[in-house]
Amino acid sequence: MIGAVGIVEAAPAAKSDFVTVKNTHFARKGQAYYIAGANFWYGGYLGAASGVGERARLLKELDNMKAIGINNLRVLAVSEKTEMKSAVSPATTNAPGQYDENLLAGLDFLMAEVAKRDMTVVLYLNNFWQWSGGMTQYLNWFEGTPALDPNVTKDYETYMQKTAGFYRSAAAQAEYRKVIASIVKRVNTITGKPYSEDTHILSWQLANEPRPGNSKATPEEKAVYVKWVDEVAGYIHSLDKNHLVSSGSEGLAGSAQDAQLYLDAHRTKNIDYLTYHLWPKNWSWFDSNNPGGTWDNAISKSRDYLNSHIELAKKLGKPIVLEEFGLDRDGPSFSIKATTKIRDRFYREVFEIVSTRAAKGDPIAGFNFWAWGGAGRAANADYWWKPGNDFVGDPPQEEQGLYSVFDSDVTSLLLIKEYADRLHGIKR
Numbered sequence: 001m002i003g004a005v006g007i008v009e010a011a012p013a014a015k016s017d018f019v020t021v022k023n024t025h026f027a028r029k030g031q032a033y034y035i036a037g038a039n040f041w042y043g044g045y046l047g048a049a050s051g052v053g054e055r056a057r058l059l060k061e062l063d064n065m066k067a068i069g070i071n072n073l074r075v076l077a078v079s080e081k082t083e084m085k086s087a088v089s090p091a092t093t094n095a096p097g098q099y100d101e102n103l104l105a106g107l108d109f110l111m112a113e114v115a116k117r118d119m120t121v122v123l124y125l126n127n128f129w130q131w132s133g134g135m136t137q138y139l140n141w142f143e144g145t146p147a148l149d150p151n152v153t154k155d156y157e158t159y160m161q162k163t164a165g166f167y168r169s170a171a172a173q174a175e176y177r178k179v180i181a182s183i184v185k186r187v188n189t190i191t192g193k194p195y196s197e198d199t200h201i202l203s204w205q206l207a208n209e210p211r212p213g214n215s216k217a218t219p220e221e222k223a224v225y226v227k228w229v230d231e232v233a234g235y236i237h238s239l240d241k242n243h244l245v246s247s248g249s250e251g252l253a254g255s256a257q258d259a260q261l262y263l264d265a266h267r268t269k270n271i272d273y274l275t276y277h278l279w280p281k282n283w284s285w286f287d288s289n290n291p292g293g294t295w296d297n298a299i300s301k302s303r304d305y306l307n308s309h310i311e312l313a314k315k316l317g318k319p320i321v322l323e324e325f326g327l328d329r330d331g332p333s334f335s336i337k338a339t340t341k342i343r344d345r346f347y348r349e350v351f352e353i354v355s356t357r358a359a360k361g362d363p364i365a366g367f368n369f370w371a372w373g374g375a376g377r378a379a380n381a382d383y384w385w386k387p388g389n390d391f392v393g394d395p396p397q398e399e400q401g402l403y404s405v406f407d408s409d410v411t412s413l414l415l416i417k418e419y420a421d422r423l424h425g426i427k428r
């Protein structure tokens with residue numbers, strides 16, 4: 001198309017080129033679209049032109065993921081500078097209104113390379129946890145409360161209750177919306193394409209694992225959370241008519257075990273599909289020091305969690321994506337030399353349920369395992385991350401090697417490919 005000044009401009013993408021929801025499934029380019037995805041939180045960091053950027057590594061990681069059928073990446077789009085040791089540095093937001101263009105251009109580079117491989121990306125715009133600064137850092141900026149690091153306080157209940165105060169802070173919400181607008185309305189500096197026109201973005205996601213409060217969240221806290229999800233998702237849709245919006249919820253584990261709350265928070269027309277996460281070890285269903293004695297309990301609860309959330313999606317008539325799940329290496333060990341027999345068995349159990357129910361036509365739209373470690377390697381004997389170290393699938397608040405799938409984990413990669421192929425083969 002010749003523009004007014006004779007510059008050839010790309011014709012706007014057809015609506016069908018974007019991922020859309022068709023009844024209880026995703027559709028893309030006239031076909032049913034299933035996600036065989038990876039969590040790749042640091043993808044934009046690797047894309048930076050300097051500093052933490054490692055563009056050669058990024059291209060290799062994308063090619064290796066593509067080669068095993070991974071078609072979707074879940075990526076951290078925004079991080080906040082913080083004093084907390086458990087958080088990644090640098091950050092895309094150095095202070096309210098001060099954004100790191102080098103890092104944000106890294107996301108541009110990632111999106112340009114994702115497009116070349118015809119992959120899609122879910123971009124999350126905040127974090128309920130501290131490993132990227134997140135909501136607790138917003139509260140430090142705008143309410144003067146300390147940025148809480150549960151790795152230091154060892155008190156998750158207090159952390160969750162305080163962090164949910166983010167939803168009620170007008171000043172924090174105003175900056176959060178400013179950041180959202182700066183990303184959603186961003187023009188990719190590599191491709192020249194507005195993000196709102198990028199058909200390789202599958203959805204904007206409110207945050208990583210937003211929770212209403214702690215396990216004893218009050219009715220008032222739950223109501224604030226439901227209103228926040230609806231209003232922020234509506235705000236994103238007001239900025240971008242093309243893309244889907246999701247919450248980033250873990251499901252019941254992130255909804256104070258309250259199914260009604262999970263349904264109420266995702267009923268709004270502003271939330272296009274449901275998300276859920278599955279963490280048997282984090283939720284104490286599985287003890288990796290006693291795998292034989294806890295496997296049956298873990299897998300039974302996991303199967304129930306996997307299936308019951310698909311039933312909740314049916315209730316709302318929306319697709320659902322299992323966008324996080326993981327288990328640690330045999331031993332347990334953080335070492336890349338440790339085998340992954342138990343994790344592979346768990347992955348297969350998860351993949352079987354997801355792929356079987358997707359093939360049956362149930363509203364499960366796919367998976368993203370947590371998380372792609374690829375060529376990254378832990379740098380320190382204690383397995384903790386320090387600035388300058390490789391990024392791996394485990395963010396800085398966890399040992400580097402805890403849940404990562406590395407490029408040398410051949411049995412895991414073959415398993416992922418087997419089920420990616422199965423999902424890609426579903427015709428609807």
Ligand SMILES: O=C1NC[C@H](CO)[C@@H](O)[C@@H]1O
Pocket residue numbers: 129131208209277279282324370394395398403
């Ligand atoms: O979003 C998340 N869910 C679980 C991961 C592993 O514990 C964690 O690293 C991340 O905060």
